Amino acid sequence: MRHLNKGRQLSRTHAHKKALLKNLVTSLLRHERIVTTLAKAKEMRSLAERCVTYAKKGSLHHRRLAARVVNDAETLHKLFSDVAGRFAARAGGYTRITKIGWRKGDAAEMAVIELIAADEAPKAKRRTAAGAASAAPVTSKESFGS
DSSP states (O other): OOTTOOSOOTTSOHHHHHHHHHHHHHHHHHHSEEEEEHHHHHHHHHHHHHHHHHHHHOOHHHHHHHHTTOOOHHHHHHIIIIIHHHTTTOOSOOEEEEEEEEOTTTOOEEEEEEEOOTTOOOOOSSOOHHHHHHTSOOOHHHHHTO
């Protein structure tokens, strides 16, 4: 049983998984867009978003917390100078995961994870009147065409 074992194992030891995720987050922050497997992208998303939140706070303590994850000094500087300013008005949701199909060799599901553009507005959580009407439940007569 996996009680209290949060996250995906990714078929690695704890130390290997930790190093892999740190490298993925560093690459994401350096290039702002990477291609990886869907499981790795979903697992690293929380670390990347946490690093952006640290950068938005901007104190020395938060810089040191982010430096635990980001392996490169140049990338860390970019995170605190460029990326933090870009997401200053946004309260979370700094990354986007897009599925791109399956890898040819082993049929692993691949995805692109990227930092979103600064000018993109978050999706509205409320449905409009037209959206609510189209999402109305179908009665039994309508579903069978009688």
